[in-house]
Amino acid sequence: MDSTVPSNDGFPTADVDPADEVKQLRDDLRRHNRLYYVEAKPEITDREYDRLMRRLIDLEEAHPELAADDSPTRRVGGEPIAGFVTVEHRTPMLSVENVYDETALAEWDARVRKRLREHAADEARQAAKAAGQELGDGDEIPDPPVTYLLEYKIDGVALALLYERGVLVRAVTRGDGARGDDVTHNARTLGGVPLRLNADPAAIPEECEVRGEAYIRNSDFAQLRADREAAGDEAYANPRNLTAGSLKLLDPALCAKRKLRFLAHGTGYVSGGDAAAFGEHGTFLNELRRWGIAPTPEVRTATDMPGLVAAIGEMIEAVPSLDFEVDGIVVKVDSHAQREVLGLRSKSPRWAVAFKWEKWEAVTTLTDVTFQVGKTGRVTPVAALKPVEIAGTTVSRASLHNRDEIERLDLKIGDRVVMEKAGKIIPHVVRVELEERTGDETPIAFPTDCPICSHMLLREEGGVDFRCPNEACPGRLRGSIKYFSSRKAMDVDGLGEKLIDALIDAGLVKSLPDLYRLKDRREELLALERMGETSVDNLLAGLEKSKSQPMWRLLTSLNIRHVGNTVSRALAGEFGTLDEVMRHDADSLAATDEIGGIIAASLAAWFADPANRATVEEFRALGLNLGSEAEKKPKAETDGVLGGKSLVVTGTLTRFKRDEIEELIREHGGKASSSVSKRTDYLVAGARAGSKLAKAEKAGVPVLNEEEFAALVGLPAAESTESKAET
Ligand SMILES: NC(=O)c1ccc[n+]([C@@H]2O[C@H](COP(=O)([O-])OP(=O)(O)OC[C@H]3O[C@@H](n4cnc5c(N)ncnc54)[C@H](O)[C@@H]3O)[C@@H](O)[C@H]2O)c1
Numbered sequence: 038m039d040s041t042v043p044s045n046d047g048f049p050t051a052d053v054d055p056a057d058e059v060k061q062l063r064d065d066l067r068r069h070n071r072l073y074y075v076e077a078k079p080e081i082t083d084r085e086y087d088r089l090m091r092r093l094i095d096l097e098e099a100h101p102e103l104a105a106d107d108s109p110t111r112r113v114g115g116e117p118i119a120g121f122v123t124v125e126h127r128t129p130m131l132s133v134e135n136v137y138d139e140t141a142l143a144e145w146d147a148r149v150r151k152r153l154r155e156h157a158a159d160e161a162r163q164a165a166k167a168a169g170q171e172l173g174d175g176d177e178i179p180d181p182p183v184t185y186l187l188e189y190k191i192d193g194v195a196l197a198l199l200y201e202r203g204v205l206v207r208a209v210t211r212g213d214g215a216r217g218d219d220v221t222h223n224a225r226t227l228g229g230v231p232l233r234l235n236a237d238p239a240a241i242p243e244e245c246e247v248r249g250e251a252y253i254r255n256s257d258f259a260q261l262r263a264d265r266e267a268a269g270d271e272a273y274a275n276p277r278n279l280t281a282g283s284l285k286l287l288d289p290a291l292c293a294k295r296k297l298r299f300l301a302h303g304t305g306y307v308s309g310g311d312a313a314a315f316g317e318h319g320t321f322l323n324e325l326r327r328w329g330i331a332p333t334p335e336v337r338t339a340t341d342m343p344g345l346v347a348a349i350g351e352m353i354e355a356v357p358s359l360d361f362e363v364d365g366i367v368v369k370v371d372s373h374a375q376r377e378v379l380g381l382r383s384k385s386p387r388w389a390v391a392f393k394w395e396k397w398e399a400v401t402t403l404t405d406v407t408f409q410v411g412k413t414g415r416v417t418p419v420a421a422l423k424p425v426e427i428a429g430t431t432v433s434r435a436s437l438h439n440r441d442e443i444e445r446l447d448l449k450i451g452d453r454v455v456m457e458k459a460g461k462i463i464p465h466v467v468r469v470e471l472e473e474r475t476g477d478e479t480p481i482a483f484p485t486d487c488p489i490c491s492h493m494l495l496r497e498e499g500g501v502d503f504r505c506p507n508e509a510c511p512g513r514l515r516g517s518i519k520y521f522s523s524r525k526a527m528d529v530d531g532l533g534e535k536l537i538d539a540l541i542d543a544g545l546v547k548s549l550p551d552l553y554r555l556k557d558r559r560e561e562l563l564a565l566e567r568m569g570e571t572s573v574d575n576l577l578a579g580l581e582k583s584k585s586q587p588m589w590r591l592l593t594s595l596n597i598r599h600v601g602n603t604v605s606r607a608l609a610g611e612f613g614t615l616d617e618v619m620r621h622d623a624d625s626l627a628a629t630d631e632i633g634g635i636i637a638a639s640l641a642a643w644f645a646d647p648a649n650r651a652t653v654e655e656f657r658a659l660g661l662n663l664g665s666e667a668e669k670k671p672k673a674e675t676d677g678v679l680g681g682k683s684l685v686v687t688g689t690l691t692r693f694k695r696d697e698i699e700e701l702i703r704e705h706g707g708k709a710s711s712s713v714s715k716r717t718d719y720l721v722a723g724a725r726a727g728s729k730l731a732k733a734e735k736a737g738v739p740v741l742n743e744e745e746f747a748a749l750v751g752l753p754a755a756e757s758t759e760s761k762a763e764t
């Protein structure tokens with residue numbers, strides 16, 4: 038009996054030609070693959086996807102003449118990407134079969150036990166035969182015990198890391214399962230990926246492929262997303278998509294900024310030397326930890342269905358507290374010998390299954406769409422929803438991004454919509470439940486004029502956004518002031534959204550500098566609704582205090598396209614004062630660390646506009662801090678353990694190669710310099726360190742040996758360094 042789906046579960050029955058249905062399913066699945074893997078905009082849930090896939094598998098099995106090598110049933114994942122070196126996996130990187138309920142899980146468990154029992158029975162029969170005996174039918178073969186390991190299914194990008202004699206030599210994405218892309222340059226920047234294993238090369242397999250997931254923490258994702266939003270760029274779709282995109286970057290320095298991490302959950306090709314660690318999966322995960330590779334966390338075990346169900350329940354409960362995206366729980370047979378017996382199917386191993394749930398999704402009603410004008414004039418449609426709980430919070434609004442998105446979703450007011458939370462934090466509309474339409478839904482009219490000032494909206498050239506071009510638009514002003522006073526910019530106490538609206542409505546603030554003129558308009562402030570002496574005092578004190586915020590905050594708050602927090606900090610660190618930034622043209626700005634050509638051009642264009650320069654002059658006259666020499670830094674603040682520190686490496690190293698150690702320094706936020714100066718924070722000295730060591734000692738620069746450096750960046754101690762010493 039088919040386990041998961043009744044055979045005509047919503048699918049056509051006898052009167053449809055199976056060849057036509059197969060073709061249709063293949064086309065649909067290919068399209069959903071592209072939407073899911075490439076565009077990160079799935080139109081159907083995973084469960085629906087799995088249902089279509091199941092149907093195709095069933096049809097292909099029932100009609101072997103329709104089988105085809107390029108069928109979506111034969112491949113996993115996406116496609117390798119053009120522009121990268123394609124690498125063949127020595128053992129294919131498979132998918133994992135999904136189940137969505139206890140019944141299907143119990144059926145999987147029963148299949149595992151049955152196969153193991155049959156195998157044990159075969160063995161017993163053969164042993165008996167060899168011993169010259171016959172095993173009678175009634176002879177009881179006991180069920181072999183099974184231990185299951187349960188791991189979180191991390192929703193990232195599958196990666197295979199190849200270590201040769203303990204050294205990372207290659208990292209390849211899963212690609213289509215048979216061939217993936219060589220992304221070694223970026224994999225070296227991942228947290229949790231040592232360039233060299235902390236193990237005696239003689240004690241580990243000569244070649245060892247460690248498989249796992251590259252991912253981005255939800256907290257880092259939220260930060261990157263906020264920075265990007267502040268810079269006025271289109272938001273990242275979700276953490277998995279950002280991870281995939283980052284791994285495809287050509288410049289590892291850019292990839293490093295995305296703070297990707299790696300968690301290991303398996304092995305691939307292993308050969309030569311001692312593979313003792315590979316007998317059981319659990320032992321292997323522990324071994325990985327000793328080698329310095331982060332294994333998948335919070336693993337549990339179970340030996341029977343009640344144990345599995347209990348463990349799964351507890352793990353699901355803990356999901357909201359995890360800082361990474363989870364799209365299921367993988368149940369795996371622990372013993373590698375049993376895995377051998379169970380074997381593989383074409384796309385997935387028989388010894389593992391993913392328990393999935395339709396998580397962070399809810400269906401609700403779209404009650405209205407409003408149009409917000411942002412600080413750059415961009416008009417964003419916002420969905421008003423009948424409040425619904427998703428992942429522990431109530432959702433009643435969600436951004437619809439732009440007009441194209443509304444069209445793509447074919448959204449109408451009154452529609453039942455499927456909502457999902459990506460990164461557990463950002464709700465978005467996945468799709469409309471078209472079958473539930475009653476005919477009473479009303480179309481959404483995207484405005485042609487600004488909803489605030491009635492100026493005609495302009496479509497951004499080549500883009501999807503519409504903007505209000507009116508510099509004096511109160512909607513833009515409101516957005517600008519909100520941003521100006523927000524925590525990521527000037528961080529002004531006492532200036533909330535309602536007050537901003539009131540200030541604009543009363544005509545008290547017509548531009549950002551006007552905020553600092555409020556102190557001369559005390560009476561008018563007091564006349565505003567709900568403004569007493571205390572609130573006025575708080576507002577004025579907050580504004581006064583913000584005048585001395587560091588220059589990077591002012592620069593951030595100017596709302597220059599592509600210039601968010603990070604860029605402003607880098608500019609302040611490099612130039613110190615706003616005048617110095619303004620004095621440089623696009624070319625010389627682009628020569629600054631962290632500042633690319635597009636950012637530099639945007640800066641130069643903004644400062645070239647006399648109106649903007651006038652604003653800066655107003656701020657100066659009003660007494661705001663425009664920076665000083667003291668704000669210059671040898672390096673912008675970063676948050677690694679070596680954040681902003683300058684290190685020099687010298688002498689003959691034994692544990693690390695020179696480029697490895699320099700990479701480690703950068704990976705942890707530091708800067709690797711070539712000469713020792715007063716500004717050097719550490720000298721890392723190997724054997725026969727010459728003049729640099731002398732200079733460092735004279736300048737009072739702390740000197741570290743390799744092991745001290747390793748400890749500083751959180752690497753485990755090397756077991757024996759002598760054996761590797763060479764010059
Ligand atoms: N909604 C859609 O339109 C759509 C489209 C395509 C795929 N999908 C979903 O994706 C599934 C297939 O995707 P897939 O082939 O990428 O497989 P998958 O992502 O469901 O599972 C396999 C992958 O899980 C990863 N993984 C994470 N943690 C793991 C752990 N602890 N142990 C083992 N593996 C772990 C592995 O890297 C492995 O490659 C479908 O079944 C469907 O649910 C949905």
Ligand SMILES: [Zn+2]
Nearest residue numbers: 487490505510
């Ligand atoms: Zn307007």
